Amino acid sequence: MERTEIADLGEFGLIHHLTANNETRNASTVLSVGDDGAVIDHFGRQTVVSTDLLIEGIHFDLSYTPLKHLGYKSVIVNLSDIYAMNATPSQITVNIGFSNRFSLEALTAFYDGIYAACEQYGVDLVGGDTSSSQKGLIISVTAIGEVAPDQYVTRKGAQPNQLICVSGELGGAFLGLTLLEREKKIFAETGAQPDLENQAYIVGKLLKPEARKDIVQWFQENQIQPTAMIDVSDGLSSDIMHICKQSGTGCVLYEDKIPFNEEAREFAYKLKLDPTACALSGGEDYELLFTVDQKDFEAIRQNPYLSVIGYITPAEEGMHLITRGGNKHALVAQGWNHLR
Amino acid sequence: MERTEIADLGEFGLIHHLTANNETRNASTVLSVGDDGAVIDHFGRQTVVSTDLLIEGIHFDLSYTPLKHLGYKSVIVNLSDIYAMNATPSQITVNIGFSNRFSLEALTAFYDGIYAACEQYGVDLVGGDTSSSQKGLIISVTAIGEVAPDQYVTRKGAQPNQLICVSGELGGAFLGLTLLEREKKIFAETGAQPDLENQAYIVGKLLKPEARKDIVQWFQENQIQPTAMIDVSDGLSSDIMHICKQSGTGCVLYEDKIPFNEEAREFAYKLKLDPTACALSGGEDYELLFTVDQKDFEAIRQNPYLSVIGYITPAEEGMHLITRGGNKHALVAQGWNHLR
Secondary structure (H helix, E strand, O other), X not given: OOOOOHHHHHHHHHHHHHHOOOOOOOOOEEEOOOXXXXXXXXXXXXXXXXXXXXXXXXXXXXXXXXXXXXXXXXXXXXXXXXXXXXXXXXXEEEEEEEOOOOOHHHHHHHHHHHHHHHHHHOOEEEEEEEEEOOOOOEEEEEEEEEEOOOOOOOOOOOOOOOXXXXXXXXXXXXXXXXXXXXXXXXXXXXXXXXXXOOOHHHHHHHHOOOOOHHHHHHHHHOOOOOOEEEEOOOOHHHHHHHHHHHHOEEEEEEHHHOOOOHHHHHHHHHOOOOHHHHHHHOOOOOOEEEEEOHHHHHHHHHOOXXXXXXXXXXXXXXXXXXXXXXXXXXXXXXXXOOOO | OOOOOHHHHHHHHHHHHHHOOOOOOOOOEEEOOOOOOEEEOOOOOEEEEEEEEEEEOOOEOOOOOOHHHHHHHHHHHHHHHHHOOOOEEEEEEEEEEXXXXXXHHHHHHHHHHHHHHHHHHOOEEEEEEEEEOOOOOEEEEEEEEEEOOOOOOOOOOOOOOOEEEEEOOOOHHHHHHHHHHHHHHHHHHXXXXXXXXXXXXXXXXXXXXXXXXXXXXXXXXXXXOOOEEEEOOOOHHHHHHHHHHHHOEEEEEEHHHOOOOHHHHHHHHHOOOOHHHHXXXXXXXXXXXXXXXXXXXXXXXXXXXXXXXXXXXXXXXXXXXXXXXXXXXXXXXOOOOOOO
């Protein structure tokens, strides 16, 4: 395989190479990459900004993560934050630092993923910085979105008796990670080729997640305004606790209402893992978790991609899960804590 | 000295600690840190976004950089980019990744510098991400600014016969770096305590630079619209070449017009360095380099912080420096290339 050294291009050559095919999709993008900053026009709308730092060895493992998928996911995790504000992403900036182990082909694959996500979600890459690093790959993405004035949704608007809803299915990304880590370990010990057991669903949920653009569009079309919202990045348990703490409420979740993919459930049993625990503590699902007024129940029920999984209570009633067997357990925040 | 382990706080505890005293200064900051994104209001103005990645061992050396200064400078380099667009910064986001070698006290000192810069320049810290890293300190700052519609200034508007101007004085940061690197080497070899020879000016230019807010305000007050602008981060030579290449022009610079601090000039001679070379190739001065129409000459001349250093020519005349002795040399881009 061809290998071009980044050093042969220099920084400006690299930037030119990486942005030569960058398209502008939004009328609001007045000035894109190639200057000190990007210019974004506004028409009486509000801007939402979100940013994330992803570091090799902490947030991702290149031994089983294709660089194109990583580029795609780096964008998705930020867009998901914008959607979780009930806003529509419009621009991103991308900073990357990379050691000399990365070739131009590797960085091009990474940016192919970035651009694929931009195209899929209709956003513009409007700036960024590239740098060498002493070790590994470092990615920092900032996403900017628009929302009609005062239509944005925070974590703190939930009130007692409101419904707790979630999009899609939970726990898949955690199972994908478990499978890939298992195969990595087996490969290290025995040299055996990875056997992903045709688990395309869970591997895909981890390596190439999608953000729930469709749900935010559906809110607008159906004039539904969630009262609180967050994306499921730390796990259902941790994330509903964020909503409850910031809203000053408690909650009740029903185990049998938590949506789970059938293939993923089978695979969890095979690994002797509890699917509910995967959903509660797994994280990285990038589904939308939100609360709505009871008047919206009928509309929510019509949407096959949404599940009502519980309701908000006064704070003094605490935060609980009602199990299939009818037992009541206090929720605990078990999200990934990468600082430990 | 007290040392608190970051792991004892957890990520959310750390964020709370670091943002508890975060103030909101701009009416446009509708929602600040503590949610998935920040909300920024607009009133028919345009938004400018800029972002930078700073990596330990590549962009800074903690053996002689106080963390508070580093926090301050991390903000300044981004604000400088916003000013270089003729815009006024209003918000920043800050991502940091740090290894377990950093204590809470160390991170607090870093954020003290961030907040000091926010206060000095009237900007709001509205979001960010904190993470562990496998090695060293990683900083990614995104700055957002406002500008009246179509008043932003890019690198590509320069035209023949327009004047080339620069704010402040050049070359100081490079001399500061040279001095600190020399003392670091001596300390490593002999254990001798650093002797900074009372060079507060050049050391300050490197470790605690300022962004030229005053110049952008002055443009507005005097209704001067630069035709092209960039901040001097790579060195005068490299940065004027950016303007010329993007504008499709050439230029002539006069060596005797390049502004240099008197103390710094003396120190350059002492180190047997050519002050002009320091200004042309040094970089990191964060001064504003811009072009204006000749009609603005009188106004520019009235501002003691601005120097006219040359003029724009047609592209076919090339890019040249006229030396004190009257010789004509082609400019070469010798800016710091950290990818080599």
